Amino acid sequence: MSEPKMSEPLLSLRDLRIGYGGATEAVKGVSLEVRAGAVVCLIGANGAGKTTILRCLSGLLRPRGGSVHFKGRDIGGMAAHRIAALGLVQAPEGRQVFANMTIAENLRMGAWLLKDRAEEARRRDMVLTRFPRLSERIRQLAGLLSGGEQQMLAMGRAMMADPQMLLLDEPSMGLAPLFVEEIFRIIAELKAEGRTILLVEQNAQAALDIADHAYVLQSGRIELSGPAAEIARNEKVVAAYLGG
Amino acid sequence: MPEFLDDFLFTYQTLIYALGVNGLLALSMYVVLALGQLSLGQAAFMGLGAYVSALLTVKLGLPFPLVLLAAMLAPALAALCVGAPTLRLSGVYLALATIGLGEVQRIFFINSELTGGALGLSGIPTKGGLISIYGSLALALIAFAFVARSKIGRAMEAMREDELAAGALGVDLPAYKLGALVVSAMLAGLAGALNAHVSSFISPNDYGFDAAVTILSFALLGGIGSPFGPVLGAFILTLLPEVLRPLADYKTVVNGSIIVLAVIFMPRGLLAWRMGRAGAATGRPK
Numbered sequence: 141m142s143e144p145k146m147s148e149p150l151l152s153l154r155d156l157r158i159g160y161g162g163a164t165e166a167v168k169g170v171s172l173e174v175r176a177g178a179v180v181c182l183i184g185a186n187g188a189g190k191t192t193i194l195r196c197l198s199g200l201l202r203p204r205g206g207s208v209h210f211k212g213r214d215i216g217g218m219a220a221h222r223i224a225a226l227g228l229v230q231a232p233e234g235r236q237v238f239a240n241m242t243i244a245e246n247l248r249m250g251a252w253l254l255k256d257r258a259e260e261a262r263r264r265d266m267v268l269t270r271f272p273r274l275s276e277r278i279r280q281l282a283g284l285l286s287g288g289e290q291q292m293l294a295m296g297r298a299m300m301a302d303p304q305m306l307l308l309d310e311p312s313m314g315l316a317p318l319f320v321e322e323i324f325r326i327i328a329e330l331k332a333e334g335r336t337i338l339l340v341e342q343n344a345q346a347a348l349d350i351a352d353h354a355y356v357l358q359s360g361r362i363e364l365s366g367p368a369a370e371i372a373r374n375e376k377v378v379a380a381y382l383g384g
Numbered sequence: 385m386p387e388f389l390d391d392f393l394f395t396y397q398t399l400i401y402a403l404g405v406n407g408l409l410a411l412s413m414y415v416v417l418a419l420g421q422l423s424l425g426q427a428a429f430m431g432l433g434a435y436v437s438a439l440l441t442v443k444l445g446l447p448f449p450l451v452l453l454a455a456m457l458a459p460a461l462a463a464l465c466v467g468a469p470t471l472r473l474s475g476v477y478l479a480l481a482t483i484g485l486g487e488v489q490r491i492f493f494i495n496s497e498l499t500g501g502a503l504g505l506s507g508i509p510t511k512g513g514l515i516s517i518y519g520s521l522a523l524a525l526i527a528f529a530f531v532a533r534s535k536i537g538r539a540m541e542a543m544r545e546d547e548l549a550a551g552a553l554g555v556d557l558p559a560y561k562l563g564a565l566v567v568s569a570m571l572a573g574l575a576g577a578l579n580a581h582v583s584s585f586i587s588p589n590d591y592g593f594d595a596a597v598t599i600l601s602f603a604l605l606g607g608i609g610s611p612f613g614p615v616l617g618a619f620i621l622t623l624l625p626e627v628l629r630p631l632a633d634y635k636t637v638v639n640g641s642i643i644v645l646a647v648i649f650m651p652r653g654l655l656a657w658r659m660g661r662a663g664a665a666t667g668r669p670k
Contacts (some may be wrong), residue, residue: 232548
C-alpha cells in the first residue's frame with residue numbers, strides 16, 4: 141500500500157457519475173477533494189445526490205463513470221468491507237444502528253476488523269468517554285434509544301474502527317435542537333484532534349461554521365466550492381440554504 | 385431395552401425419525417435466514433442428498449459414512465453454483481434461483497433412468513437410524529449455538545438487521561452469504577440422506593416446492609433468534625398433524641390456521657428469545 145505524499149489529497153473524486161439503473165443519473169460528474177486533517181462539508185437540498193455520493197464512497201453503489209481515489213488507491217466499485225479495511229468508514233444516514241443489539245454489541249460491531257482485543261477495549265473506553273450517554277445505557281437495546289442517542293451510537297460505532305477518514309451522513313437530521321448542538325460540538329472535538337471528516341448536511345449553517353472547505357451540490361452537480369467561510373458569504377448560498 | 389419402550393419406538397418409529405430429520409432441515413433453513421437471506425432450495429438440497437446417497441448405497445454399496453459425506457458435498461456444490469452468481473444481488477433473487485434449482489432437479493429426477501424416473505428409488509437398505517439422526521441434530525444444534533454466541537454470530541445478526549451497515553463496517557457480505565448457503569445445503573443434504581435410509585423409498589415429488597415451504601414454516605414458526613427456535617418449530621409442525629388426527633378431514637385446515645395465527649400474533653416466532661453473547665452487557669472484549 142503506497143502512503144500518499146503530503147501534497148496529495150486523502151480522498152479525491154474525479155468526474156464521478158452514479159445512477160440507479162435506467163438512463164437518469166443521480167450524480168452527474170462530481171469532482172471533490174478532501175485533504176488529511178480537513179473537515180469538508182457537502183451541502184445541498186434533498187435529492188441533490190449527497191447520500192448517493194457517500195454510498196458510492198462506502199462501496200454500497202458502483203460508480204457509473206469517473207474515479208474515486210482514497211490514499212492513492214482506486215476504490216471505485218471496490219467491495220464495502222475492503223473499503224472499510226482501508227480506513228474509510230461511514231456513520232450512515234438515518235442512524236442505522238442494529239436495533240436489536242445492545243449498545244455494547246453495536247460498538248463491538250464497529251471494531252469488527254480489529255483483531256487486537258486490548259486496542260478494542262481502549263477504543264471502547266475512548267468512545268464511551270466521548271459519549272457518556274452511551275456509557276450509562278450500555279446494556280440497553282439500541283432500538284430503545286432516542287434519535288439523538290442513536291446518532292451518537294452510529295458515530296461511536298464508526299469511531300470504534302478508528303478510521304483515517306470519517307464520512308458523516310446528515311448527522312443532525314431529525315434531531316432536537318439540543319442534540320444538534322451536541323452533535324456539532326462532538327464534530328468540532330474530532331476536528332480539533334486532527335481527524336479527517338467529510339460531512340454531508342442539510343443544516344448548511346452549522347456545517348459551514350465547522351468546515352474548512354465546502355462544496356455545494358445541486359441536482360447531481362457541484363455548483364460552488366471554496367473555503368467554507370467564503371461559501372457562507374456567497375449570495376446565492378445565503379439565499380438558497382441559509383435563509384438570508 | 386424395556387419392552388414398553390421397545391413397543392413405543394416401534395409404533396412411532398416413522399414419527400420419531402421425521403422429528404429428527406425435520407429438526408435438521410429447520411436448522412439448515414436457520415443458517416440462511418439468520419443473516420437475512422431467503423432460500424427456497426432446502427427441499428432441493430435435501431433431495432439431492434437423498435438421491436446421491438441412495439444411488440451410492442444401492443448401486444455401488446459404499447460404506448455409510450462415505451455415502452453421508454457425498455450426500456453433503458453434492459448439495460454444497462449445487463449451492464456454490466446457484467449462490468455465487470446470485471448472492472451479489474439482494475434477497476429475492478436467491479429465493480427465485482433456488483426455486484428454479486428445485487424445479488430443474490425435480491424434472492431431471494422424473495426423466496432420468498438412473499434415478500428411477502417418476503417412480504423414484506425403492507429398496508434402499510435401512511442404515512443409520514435413531515443414533516445418526518439425533519446425533520447429527522445434537523451436533524448441529526450445539527455447533528450453531530456456539531456460532532450464534534460468537535463474533536461470527538454477531539456479524540450474522542448485524543447483517544440480518546442492516547446488511548449495508550454491516551458491510552460498511554467491514555463484514556465480508558458475499559463470503560458470509562455464500563458460506564451460510566453452503567453450510568445450509570450440506571445440512572439439508574445430510575437430512576435427505578439420513579431420511580432416505582430410514583424410509584427405504586424416495587420419489588422426485590417429495591422434494592418439490594411444497595416441501596420447501598414447509599421447511600421455511602418450521603423456522604418462521606419457531607423464530608430465528610436462536611437455533612433452538614427453528615427446531616422447536618419443526619417438532620411442533622411435525623407433531624401437529626398426528627395430534628390433530630382425530631379431526632380427520634379438518635386436520636389440514638386447523639394445521640394451516642395455527643400457522644397463520646402464529647405468524648400474525650408472534651411475528652418473531654414462538655421462541656423470540658435471542659442468545660446472549662460475550663460482551664453484550666459491557667462491550668468489553670474477552
